Amino acid sequence: MTASTSTPPITSQTIPVATPATSPGGLIDVPAGLAGVRAADTALGDVRGSEGFYHYRQYSAIDLARTRTLEDVWFLQFEGHLPDSAELVDFRAQIDELRDLPPQLADMLPALATAGSSSAMLPRLRTALSMLASIEGSRPVYGARPEDRRRDAMRVAAVTPTLLAGIYRLRRGESPLAPRPGLSAAAQWLYLLTGQEPESRDPRDVSAIDQYLVCTVDHGFNASTFTARVVTSTGADVASAVCSAIGAFSGPLHGGAPDRALAALDDIGSPDRAEEWVRARVTSGERIMGFGHAVYRTDDPRAALLRGIAQERGGRLAEFATEVEKTVIRVLAELKPGRSLNTNVEFWAVVVMEQAGLARDLFTPTFTVSRVIGWTANVLEQAQDSKIIRPSARYTGLPAPQPVPELDQVSAA
Numbered sequence: 268m269t270a271s272t273s274t275p276p277i278t279s280q281t282i283p284v285a286t287p288a289t290s291p292g293g294l295i296d297v298p299a300g301l302a303g304v305r306a307a308d309t310a311l312g313d314v315r316g317s318e319g320f321y322h323y324r325q326y327s328a329i330d331l332a333r334t335r336t337l338e339d340v341w342f343l344q345f346e347g348h349l350p351d352s353a354e355l356v357d358f359r360a361q362i363d364e365l366r367d368l369p370p371q372l373a374d375m376l377p378a379l380a381t382a383g384s385s386s387a388m389l390p391r392l393r394t395a396l397s398m399l400a401s402i403e404g405s406r407p408v409y410g411a412r413p414e415d416r417r418r419d420a421m422r423v424a425a426v427t428p429t430l431l432a433g434i435y436r437l438r439r440g441e442s443p444l445a446p447r448p449g450l451s452a453a454a455q456w457l458y459l460l461t462g463q464e465p466e467s468r469d470p471r472d473v474s475a476i477d478q479y480l481v482c483t484v485d486h487g488f489n490a491s492t493f494t495a496r497v498v499t500s501t502g503a504d505v506a507s508a509v510c511s512a513i514g515a516f517s518g519p520l521h522g523g524a525p526d527r528a529l530a531a532l533d534d535i536g537s538p539d540r541a542e543e544w545v546r547a548r549v550t551s552g553e554r555i556m557g558f559g560h561a562v563y564r565t566d567d568p569r570a571a572l573l574r575g576i577a578q579e580r581g582g583r584l585a586e587f588a589t590e591v592e593k594t595v596i597r598v599l600a601e602l603k604p605g606r607s608l609n610t611n612v613e614f615w616a617v618v619v620m621e622q623a624g625l626a627r628d629l630f631t632p633t634f635t636v637s638r639v640i641g642w643t644a645n646v647l648e649q650a651q652d653s654k655i656i657r658p659s660a661r662y663t664g665l666p667a668p669q670p671v672p673e674l675d676q677v678s679a680a
């Protein structure tokens with residue numbers, strides 16, 4: 268089975284070239300950070316920042332979050348179409364088969380989970396996935412059969428929640444739990460973390476986490492997705508691409524710290540302190556976590572979805588967040604006129620996760636459980652193209668070539 272049966276294969280010839288501002292040597296200059304540069308073709312989805320809209324394949328991601336499960340969307344991104352009920356049963360069985368850890372990795376996990384004092388989970392996940400790849404002999408995508416690539420991608424995406432939950436529990440002095448076949452992906456994640464059967468918890472927990480997971484599967488050519496595609500373009504194996512993506516994702520400017528938005532709410536403490544708190548931070552040049560976005564100039568559609576979920580569920584935190592959000596947007600509009608700074612996905616995600624009973628050190632891991640599906644879908648798509656991604660840089664050092672000096676004769680000039 269190929270990664271996508273409904274879309275034509277992508278080749279380097281189909282990639283449009285950036286509007287050229289050619290410099291000597293025939294090189295093309297592009298904006299800093301590659302902003303606004305199209306670096307690949309993709310049928311997986313897109314973000315339309317000015318419209319406040321993003322989609323997975325041809326469907327609104329928000330509509331999918333409201334109406335479909337994470338497994339439906341996983342299938343959509345891997346196979347190119349939404350599953351019918353028979354396909355879904357088969358796909359769920361495939362996922363269940365791929366969730367367990369190999370015994371060798373299960374034996375090593377306690378040492379990996381508890382080594383050192385850092386509470387960061389992503390470096391431990393990276394290490395565990397590297398071990399998995401070594402134990403199971405992950406194949407380079409270059410030259411691999413499409414069905415083998417797909418199997419490796421499914422394996423990495425399916426085992427990630429088992430690894431993260433195992434690491435989390437071991438760090439708390441608890442034993443990891445074996446995945447329970449038959450659970451939905453969202454229910455499985457909550458079960459692996461807590462051991463609580465889905466039937467015994469508030470059904471709103473599973474529904475809210477499922478919607479959160481669906482709406483965070485993918486989001487355009489962000490830094491971690493691009494990283495996964497660069498590594499894939501070298502022909503490396505799926506686990507290498509995902510480990511590299513996790514490294515990019517761990518940065519605070521990307522996926523690294525959704526809990527900072529909750530820390531801001533904690534710090535504000537009560538709605539009457541919000542105005543003074545925000546003004547003090549923004550005037551001293553700080554950024555308010557959970558607000559602003561690199562692409563959206565409107566409400567982030569993910570924030571709108573999660574706001575609705577959080578407010579429907581209600582409670583003190585949701586009410587407090589509603590008041591704080593209004594104040595922050597008003598003060599940002601006044602202090603940063605013309606910037607159009609709105610709430611982003613992180614602000615309401617933390618409220619939804621807190622309502623579902625997830626501890627704050629699980630916010631980033633939960634994001635990773637869904638995003639690994641996006642990364643692996645991108646790996647499968649990128650693997651269809653044999654062109655290595657290899658841009659150039661502008662050299663800004665001393666003029667070259669200079670004569671190579673003898674030892675100890677290096678001039679300071």
Ligand SMILES: CC(C)(COP(=O)(O)OP(=O)(O)OC[C@H]1O[C@@H](n2cnc3c(N)ncnc32)[C@H](O)[C@@H]1OP(=O)(O)O)[C@@H](O)C(=O)NCCC(=O)NCCS
Nearest residue numbers: 549553554555556557558559560561603606608611612613
């Ligand atoms: C997401 C983010 C990195 C986008 O940054 P960006 O693309 O450089 O932002 P913009 O170009 O839209 O805006 C830049 C201006 O708005 C200000 N700004 C942007 N986000 C801000 C925020 N959250 N709080 C205060 N000011 C902010 C910047 O300081 C800058 O002001 P200046 O020109 O006076 O120096 C940025 O909004 C941010 O740091 N937000 C907080 C962190 C966060 O929530 N990240 C999760 C994103 S999903």
